[in-house]
Amino acid sequence: MSVDKDETHQRLKAAVHYTVGRICQKMGEDQRRRFSRQVVAAIAETTFRQCDIFAKDLEAFARHAKRSTVSTEDVKLAARRSTALSIYIQNKSEELNQEQRDLKKKSTGKRKSRDTEEENKE
Amino acid sequence: MFFQRQFGTRKPRRRTHASTGCKIRACYPYLQDTVSKLLASFFKEDKTRLGGDATLLMADMLKIFVQEAAVRSLKQAESEDCDQVDIEHFEKILPQLLLDF
Numbered sequence: 478m479s480v481d482k483d484e485t486h487q488r489l490k491a492a493v494h495y496t497v498g499r500i501c502q503k504m505g506e507d508q509r510r511r512f513s514r515q516v517v518a519a520i521a522e523t524t525f526r527q528c529d530i531f532a533k534d535l536e537a538f539a540r541h542a543k544r545s546t547v548s549t550e551d552v553k554l555a556a557r558r559s560t561a562l563s564i565y566i567q568n569k570s571e572e573l574n575q576e577q578r579d580l581k582k583k584s585t586g587k588r589k590s591r592d593t594e595e596e597n598k599e
Numbered sequence: 600m601f602f603q604r605q606f607g608t609r610k611p612r613r614r615t616h617a618s619t620g621c622k623i624r625a626c627y628p629y630l631q632d633t634v635s636k637l638l639a640s641f642f643k644e645d646k647t648r649l650g651g652d653a654t655l656l657m658a659d660m661l662k663i664f665v666q667e668a669a670v671r672s673l674k675q676a677e678s679e680d681c682d683q684v685d686i687e688h689f690e691k692i693l694p695q696l697l698l699d700f
Contacts, residue, residue, distance in 0.1 A: 497665050508673050528637050558699060565663070
């Protein structure tokens with residue numbers, strides 16, 4: 478079991494390293510500076526460890542609320558340390574809720590028009 | 600392509616959410632699945648799951664984390680007038696970064 482877990486972690490670390498490399502490359506292009514390979518590896522490792530902290534926090538918050546699924550409320554709590562970050566996350570989650578509501582309106586609208594079309598056909 | 604090799608040939612999950620989901624899906628198509636697996640691998644209990652919206656928000660937050668680390672290191676290298684961002688620049692910004700998150 479632990480061997481599988483190690484393998485999963487290795488793969489995930491590689492995936493994180495790749496994405497971090499891409500983000501660093503994009504940021505470096507704007508400023509015309511390169512990131513040394515050590516720095517990319519260090520950022521990837523730090524991100525990986527920060528994920529561990531986030532995951533444990535999210536799990537604890539969900540368990541505290543007597544839930545087994547992590548929700549957006551837990552994520553908002555996890556972002557509480559920095560004011561700017563927590564405001565950003567709150568805005569993003571409101572955006573997501575708004576889009577969900579718009580989608581529901583669209584789908585009920587389509588259903589209504591489809592029903593009236595069928596009625597007309599009959 | 601990289602992630603596909605790692606995690607098998609799964610299509611990216613279809614989310615019909617517009618801005619947040621699309622931006623992340625467009626630039627990093629397999630990021631959502633990777634983030635979900637990544638966080639799930641650290642959960643202590645098996646029954647804990649990650650909601651869909653929560654996954655998107657966490658992907659955003661992790662992207663911000665990486666961008667913050669990169670930008671702060673860049674600024675540090677700039678203030679020291681160096682051509683390349685070296686490990687010492689990252690080391691200098693690391694404590695404050697961890698405190699901010």
